[in-house]
Each structure stands twice: as structure tokens, then as C-alpha cells.
Amino acid sequence: MAADASRLRPATQVDVALLLAFIRELGDFERLAHEVVVDEAVLADSLFGARPAAEAVIAEVDGEPAGFALFFHNFSTFHGRRGLYLEDLYVRPAFRARGIGRQLMHHLARTAVERGCARFEWSVLDWNTDAIAFYRELGAVGLDGWTVQRVDGDALQRLAAAA
Template sequence: MESSPHVSIRKATPDDAKTLVDLIVELATYENLLDEAEPSVELLEEHLSAEALTGCEALLAETERDTAVGFALFFHNYSTFQTNAGLYVEDLFVRSTYRGEGIGLALFRRLAEIAEKRGCRRIDWAVLDWNTEAIEFYDELGAEPLDDWTTMRLDEEAIEEIATAGAAA
């Protein structure tokens, strides 16, 4: 467990699913995406288990004053160009009353330690264009924006449609 005078970072377990869901709802509210958020304690418990195929992992930031004040949820990705694994940070969130206290930095330090220990050559993530506070924080970390890439997504309905069309062929 990583510690500083006011924060500790630890790996989340399936038992932390309810706490993580509460933080995810706060994140969705902050990002004005609450209408899209449908986090499930049961699914997160399953996905955080060591046997899960999702490869989903999470870190919890905790203080002595409060229990959980932030989290990072991540998984491995793979670079074909580097033929090497990396980490993809799906979400990193610190409760608003704790921002500016080094908690986000502590979470990123732990992510970097994990990446280094596992031989990962990069850490990737996305940030909303309007979130200048986060962009400035990532700039200070030395992160570089990838302006030449567009994030693409297939939703559940499109996945089903494509899979069904493939099965019919």
C-alpha cells in the first residue's frame, strides 16, 4: 500500500465494488453523463475478480479523514507497433473536495509503478475536451495529447447487429 501523509493507494478487490460504484456515479455526475451511467455492483464484483476475463483492475485512494476519495480503473492494452503491453486508464477520479491535494498524482504514480513492474511501455487514456483542469494536470505529468486519433465506439446494439450478420453469412 502506497502512503503519504494524507493518502494511501491500494488495489481494489471485489469487496470494494459498492464503493467504486458510488465513485463512478460521482464521476458521471461531474462529467454531465449521469444519464449514460449504469454501473452494477454485481458486475464490478465479478470483473474485479482474479478469474475475470475483462482484466479490469482498480486502485482506491483513501485518506484518514474519509474512506475512499478517488479511484483509477484500468486494464491492459497492446501496441502492435511496439509489440508490447500497455495500461489503459478507463477512468481516474478524485472527489472535488480532495482535488489539489496530490491524490490524482498518487494514483498516477501507482499506475506508473504497475506499468513499469509489468514491462508496459506506455499508459493511455482519454480526457473530455472541456475538462481543462484535467488536461492541465495531465500536461504537468508530461502526457502528450494524440490529436491525430479519433476515438471510435460500437455500442451494444451495433455489436449484436454485426455479430448476428456474421452468424447469418
């Protein structure tokens, strides 16, 4: 099946179960399945509730779900404009090497440009050399000197409760 048989479409509320399946598959691939705690109700509210926190696009090949990208807007104080942040991109193994990941990335870059975003960025696991090489082919550069920081779970609760 050629990549030209694929199409992208915005995710809708009826896609919540599919999106959750993609997220779980991605968690397995990234060796982080134990961190996937979201359920359909939370995902539906987060994407399609009163205050959507993110958006998703689904790639299909001949009507069959092949992959997805989930993204949201962040903000650059230095630019004074929002950016587009790619949280997750996943293509099912049976559909890899068909240009679907590239199609998703081009779509998101166009979305960022159309929405006046100052930048388009994402994180990638340092062991995922195939993904890093793919992103370099697209023109992405790693940000030397920056590390991702996170507070979650009990540590988040302690920080929130601190005076």
C-alpha cells in the same frame, strides 16, 4: 489534511459498492450519468470474477475514501508488448488539490514500468480543461490525428449479426 496523510491500496471485492459509488459520482461529474448502467454484480464479476477484466486502486485520506483509478492492459502490435490503459480516475471534490490525482497517476506509471508495459495511456473529455492541464504537467501529450471510435448498443448488435 496534507496529501501525505493519504494512502493507496488495491481494491478488493469488499470495495465493489464503493467503486460503484465512485463510478456514479464520476458519471455525474462528466455529465454522463445516464450512461452508467453497471450494477454491483456485474462490477464484482468484471473485477474479481474468474477472468478479471480490470483492476482498481483506491485512495484514502485518514481511512476515508477519496478517489480511485480503474485500469486494464491493452496491447500494442507496433511494440509487441502490452500497455496500461487508465479507464477512469476520479477524486472526490472534498479531496481535490491535495496531490491525490498525482499520487494515483505516479502509482499507475510505476505499475506500467514494473509490468514491462510499452506505454500508459487514457482518454480525456475535450471540455475538461483542468484535467488536460494536469495531464500536460505530468508529461502527457495529446495524440493528434487520432479519434476514438465506438460501436455499442443496437449498433453493436447489428454489427455482430452482419454477415
